Amino acid sequence: NAGVTQTPKFQVLKTGQSMTLQCAQDMNHNSMYWYRQDPGMGLRLIYYSASEGTTDKGEVPNGYNVSRLNKREFSLRLESAAPSQTSVYFCASSEARTGGRQNIQYFGAGTRLSVL
């Protein structure tokens, strides 16, 4: 049981390049999330998917797109990377998006992205 798996672990991009961060969970969770963490700050929500087939914007969605490929997988795409997107990206999943015990979130190990 791997939990939440993110790939890649590290990535360096040049300004304007594109890339996709991959996330997969094996806990049969309905809801998945992408966060970014900047130095000295807590995590901020980029996008989330409450259930398969749905996606919604979070707190900081500009410059990103997402795809909920199936129940297991949720990808984050940077179409034209900018230095401001240098950050650590975390994927998470939970049984449901509602409050309470169903929204206990479990996190992947993170992707460290540098945009030069």
Next chain:
Amino acid sequence: GIQVEQSPPDLILQEGANSTLRCNFSDSVNNLQWFHQNPWGQLINLFYIPSGTKQNGRLSATTVATERYSLLYISSSQTTDSGVYFCAVVDYKLSFGAGTTVTVRA
């Protein structure tokens, strides 16, 4: 959205010491979680504690929902307790505090 404030921002402990971390939140919640981010960046679930008290080994947490705060206690601290401790609450999303950075010195 809900505002989450953690204090203190930094804490330096001698191994074996006890400490208390605090999390204040601005509205009622039905989901509050404590996480430990270890020096390698991994986020580890410590507690799901929207109210009441829980204990897990040397760690315990108490949430007083009516007064909108939660406390995380670390007893007999060890160097492996070093890292950043985050409190997070749910409204439509998981809102994180800025964290408390704990350094435990041998």
